[in-house]
Amino acid sequence: MALLEVDDLHVSFRTSDGIVQAVRGVSFHVDAGQTLGIVGESGSGKSVSTQTIMGLTRGARISGQAMFEGRDLLTLGQGEMRKIRGAEIGMIFQDPLSSLHPYYKVGWQIVEMIRQHDHDMSKAQAKARAVELLNLVGIPQADRRVDDYPHQFSGGMRQRAMIAMAMSLNPKLLIADEPTTALDVTVQAQVLAVIKTLQEEFGTAVILITHDLGVVADVADNVQVMYAGAVMEKADLRTTFFAHHHPYTEGLLQSLPAYGGERERLRPIHGQPPSLINLPPGCPFAPRCAYVMDRCRTEVPPLATVGTDATHLSACWLPHDMAARNELRLKVVGEPLPAQAEA
Amino acid sequence: MNAETTATVPEPAAGGDVLLRVENLVKYFPVQSSAFFRRDREYVHAVDGVSLEVRQGQTLGLVGETGCGKSTLARCILRLYNITSGRITFDGRDISKLSARQMRPLRREMQMIFQDPYGSLNPRRRVGSIIGDPFAIHKTATGQERKRKVQEVMELVGLNPEHFNRFPAEFSGGQRQRIGVARALAFRPKLIVCDEPVSALDVSIQAQIINLLADLQSELGLTYLFIAHDLSVVRHVSNKVAVMYLGQVTELAPVDDLWAHPRHPYTDALLSAVPVPDPDKAGQRERIILAGDVPSPISPPSGCRFHPRCPKAAPTCVEKDPVLEPRLGDAADHLAACHFPVEDGEDISKSRPTISADERVIESGLLGSA
Ligand SMILES: Nc1ncnc2c1ncn2[C@@H]1O[C@H](COP(=O)(O)OP(=O)(O)OP(=O)(O)O)[C@@H](O)[C@H]1O
Ligand SMILES: Nc1ncnc2c1ncn2[C@@H]1O[C@H](COP(=O)(O)OP(=O)(O)O)[C@@H](O)[C@H]1O
Numbered sequence: 071m072a073l074l075e076v077d078d079l080h081v082s083f084r085t086s087d088g089i090v091q092a093v094r095g096v097s098f099h100v101d102a103g104q105t106l107g108i109v110g111e112s113g114s115g116k117s118v119s120t121q122t123i124m125g126l127t128r129g130a131r132i133s134g135q136a137m138f139e140g141r142d143l144l145t146l147g148q149g150e151m152r153k154i155r156g157a158e159i160g161m162i163f164q165d166p167l168s169s170l171h172p173y174y175k176v177g178w179q180i181v182e183m184i185r186q187h188d189h190d191m192s193k194a195q196a197k198a199r200a201v202e203l204l205n206l207v208g209i210p211q212a213d214r215r216v217d218d219y220p221h222q223f224s225g226g227m228r229q230r231a232m233i234a235m236a237m238s239l240n241p242k243l244l245i246a247d248e249p250t251t252a253l254d255v256t257v258q259a260q261v262l263a264v265i266k267t268l269q270e271e272f273g274t275a276v277i278l279i280t281h282d283l284g285v286v287a288d289v290a291d292n293v294q295v296m297y298a299g300a301v302m303e304k305a306d307l308r309t310t311f312f313a314h315h316h317p318y319t320e321g322l323l324q325s326l327p328a329y330g331g332e333r334e335r336l337r338p339i340h341g342q343p344p345s346l347i348n349l350p351p352g353c354p355f356a357p358r359c360a361y362v363m364d365r366c367r368t369e370v371p372p373l374a375t376v377g378t379d380a381t382h383l384s385a386c387w388l389p390h391d392m393a394a395r396n397e398l399r400l401k402v403v404g405e406p407l408p409a410q411a412e413a
Numbered sequence: 414m415n416a417e418t419t420a421t422v423p424e425p426a427a428g429g430d431v432l433l434r435v436e437n438l439v440k441y442f443p444v445q446s447s448a449f450f451r452r453d454r455e456y457v458h459a460v461d462g463v464s465l466e467v468r469q470g471q472t473l474g475l476v477g478e479t480g481c482g483k484s485t486l487a488r489c490i491l492r493l494y495n496i497t498s499g500r501i502t503f504d505g506r507d508i509s510k511l512s513a514r515q516m517r518p519l520r521r522e523m524q525m526i527f528q529d530p531y532g533s534l535n536p537r538r539r540v541g542s543i544i545g546d547p548f549a550i551h552k553t554a555t556g557q558e559r560k561r562k563v564q565e566v567m568e569l570v571g572l573n574p575e576h577f578n579r580f581p582a583e584f585s586g587g588q589r590q591r592i593g594v595a596r597a598l599a600f601r602p603k604l605i606v607c608d609e610p611v612s613a614l615d616v617s618i619q620a621q622i623i624n625l626l627a628d629l630q631s632e633l634g635l636t637y638l639f640i641a642h643d644l645s646v647v648r649h650v651s652n653k654v655a656v657m658y659l660g661q662v663t664e665l666a667p668v669d670d671l672w673a674h675p676r677h678p679y680t681d682a683l684l685s686a687v688p689v690p691d692p693d694k695a696g697q698r699e700r701i702i703l704a705g706d707v708p709s710p711i712s713p714p715s716g717c718r719f720h721p722r723c724p725k726a727a728p729t730c731v732e733k734d735p736v737l738e739p740r741l742g743d744a745a746d747h748l749a750a751c752h753f754p755v756e757d758g759e760d761i762s763k764s765r766p767t768i769s770a771d772e773r774v775i776e777s778g779l780l781g782s783a
């Protein structure tokens with residue numbers, strides 16, 4: 071059984087402009103030791119879906135299920151959730167300052183985190199553990215820096231300190247929401263290396279939310295592509311890049327400057343994402359899709375398997391037989407899938 | 414795009430005249446120091462001796478880690494800051510010491526596009542009047558004439574001219590960036606400094622803006638100084654790229670040359686750290702993971718500023734400041750500031766510094782052994 075199994079999650083917010091349907095029927099699962107990459111443009115519901123699982127969306131209307139080791143996280147009370155957060159599910163956010171308290175020493179915050187969940191540990195023991203963790207994530211001279219305040223750390227060090235904190239209780243699952251988006255590529259490489267090494271060491275499952283397909287290619291085992299609050303496509307890493315089915319996945323990849331080598335002009339997706347208050351009927355991607363058909367504008371395509379691969383799902387009316395799909399690609403886009411290495 | 418507006422534009426030459434030349438530019442910011450140290454005042458060495466040039470119709474990319482001085486350099490070039498020393502020549506004219514008033518007529522020719530399409534637009538003003546600002550400031554067009562000109566620019570950047578009376582909030586992120594581009598274009602400037610123009614946008618929208626900037630460049634013969642932290646974007650748009658580290662240019666080369674033969678270990682590390690959106694290549698590459706963080710620009714390291722983090726650092730690097738010049742028989746336009754430049758095919762992820770421990774950043778734990 072999967073470590074975390076989310077089923078048909080819906081989240082909406084009431085605002086002065088109307089009801090924002092931020093997450094509309096999202097299902098996914100993560101296994102121990104695996105990394106699930108969630109990608110999609112901003113506002114597609116990536117953060118709301120994971121924050122809801124952690125009990126962090128206030129004032130939202132929520133339905134669905136999120137089974138974590140036999141318990142439905144969506145029905146747990148605040149007290150029980152607090153015990154799970156940190157101890158069993160660690161979180162890393164885009165902005166480390168939002169979870170490191172500015173007035174307390176970095177080390178002290180890790181010590182508190184540990185002692186909250188492990189009452190038997192002495193302060194001295196917890197502090198030694200904090201130094202060990204900071205050391206582990208590559209903070210130079212950790213025994214001294216443990217007494218620094220967050221503002222004395224650089225952005226990259228804060229992000230690593232937050233990883234140390236998230237890992238301090240050996241969680242089974244780590245949710246990292248754009249953990250490297252605010253960082254330089256060199257620091258991003260450091261942070262991703264730390265996450266990967268920790269995962270190998272402890273078999274932690276990771277959900278990595280990002281809009282950077284390069285990061286996904288680097289660390290994910292499976293990928294979920296989201297658009298307008300729903301899952302468009304879900305597949306293993308190589309299928310996502312080399313044998314994707316959904317036109318939105320195709321569009322995301324084609325927009326990249328690095329995609330397909332040198333090219334004079336980039337190929338953007340035209341238009342912009344829909345409002346989540348007034349969603350178009352039918353497929354949410356229809357207004358921007360190069361393949362749109364009459365049916366797309368009225369009927370919502372279900373998330374269904376592609377070809378014979380039970381783990382490859384796509385929510386699109388195009389033929390789910392990959393040969394037929396690729397023929398269409400040739401006709402509409404004018405070129406086949408990118409150079410496809412042997413699977 | 415509108416054919417009329419492009420009729421009189423000169424053909425952008427592949428290697429046109431030098432439009433912008435920067436020589437030995439220095440910009441220091443004084444820092445508030447504690448009473449104890451008041452006697453020797455401290456400075457942030459934000460830009461510390463930068464020289465470069467940009468040719469008419471071309472794009473110079475500027476990359477480097479946060480805080481290395483990219484935006485400061487850009488603001489000095491546009492003379493939004495007074496410079497500490499050095500010389501800036503724009504279109505054959507020395508502008509280094511011009512007063513704000515003397516700069517005013519030149520402002521039309523040098524424009525800037527900012528990162529934040531939200532923050533840089535006043536939410537209470539209509540788009541037409543925002544884009545029309547330059548005309549109002551320079552009192553060149555009024556009333557219907559101004560409206561016509563503004564609508565012309567709106568069309569040029571792919572905005573619907575009928576949206577003249579809308580407020581910024583009624584536009585998406587990508588459209589707001591188009592507004593920023595339109596405002597910069599109002600006077601058909603010669604030089605546009607783009608400071609992270611697409612960083613806040615999603616990839617699909619980012620590609621729209623990059624194409625727009627490319628179209629405008631070829632139609633209007635624009636020259637760009639393009640700052641971005643996304644190296645794949647910089648590679649796509651630039652003819653040449655300057656790599657900055659702690660206020661200095663460490664390497665400067667034509668874009669393909671830089672990617673094919675990075676000479677400075679910092680460039681090598683930077684390029685190796687870029688995530689490639691290809692799962693097959695992602696696993697294969699040897700990633701050079703740099704130790705530690707960028708040191709403080711208040712008291713930069715001696716000699717080569719990169720030495721505390723450089724895998725190839727040797728005692729010479731601590732003592733001597735390396736000159737920015739062609740290395741290892743490179744062409745005259747490929748410059749690197751390094752005593753021990755990276756050879757073709759050399760793998761510096763295996764290199765170990767030969768300087769003493771207190772002169773470098775020592776990493777510990779998983780990263781240190783990785
Ligand atoms: N007005 C100022 N007063 C004092 N220091 C400043 C000022 N502006 C910039 N600095 C400092 O100068 C250095 C260079 O800053 P700059 O904004 O040019 O960096 P950047 O390369 O544009 O970084 P980023 O990629 O984050 O935009 C930094 O150390 C910064 O803190
Ligand atoms: N507290 C809230 N109230 C109203 N709308 C919200 C709230 N939080 C998020 N949203 C909206 O939900 C949608 C999805 O947001 P989010 O999950 O943060 O997107 P992302 O995929 O960028 O992480 C967005 O349209 C966002 O504006």
Ligand code: SF4
Nearest residue numbers: 353356359366386387
């Ligand atoms: S269902 Fe239709 S509109 Fe939606 S992605 Fe598929 S082809 Fe495009």
Ligand code: SF4
Nearest residue numbers: 717720723730751752
């Ligand atoms: S001069 Fe020395 S320290 Fe600087 S980059 Fe070259 S090898 Fe490294």
Ligand SMILES: [Mg+2]
Nearest residue numbers: 116117118247
């Ligand atoms: Mg988010």
Ligand SMILES: [Mg+2]
Nearest residue numbers: 483484485608
């Ligand atoms: Mg900047």
